[in-house]
Amino acid sequence: MECAEALAEFLHKQVRTELGIAGDDAREIRQLFRQGYRGSRYSFGYPACPRLEDQAPLLEILGAERIEVALTEEFMLEPEQSTSAIVVHHPQAKYFNT
Secondary structure (H helix, E strand, O other), X not given: OHHHHHHHHHHHHHHHHHOOOHHHOOOOHHHHHOOOOOOEEEOOOEOOEOXXXXXXXXXXXXXXXXXXXXXXXXXXXXXXXXXXXXEEOOOOOOOOOO
């Protein structure tokens, strides 16, 4: 599980780098953990996007069957430890306003 999450974080960083906004990332690891970077990565099943069934249209648009990713009847991704996300890089995109 940690490997899948680490890869998602790595790819999110790669996207920020390719967009030229990675320079805005916090320099200290503690600040990074407090979302010290521009944008957000929203995954289904977490508080920001709690409805797992909402990932069905996303997988259809992406053509997930090409890489043999599918949904179970409970809308869980197969194979296990797969992940999907919507990545938004607007400066005001945050998980929660606290």
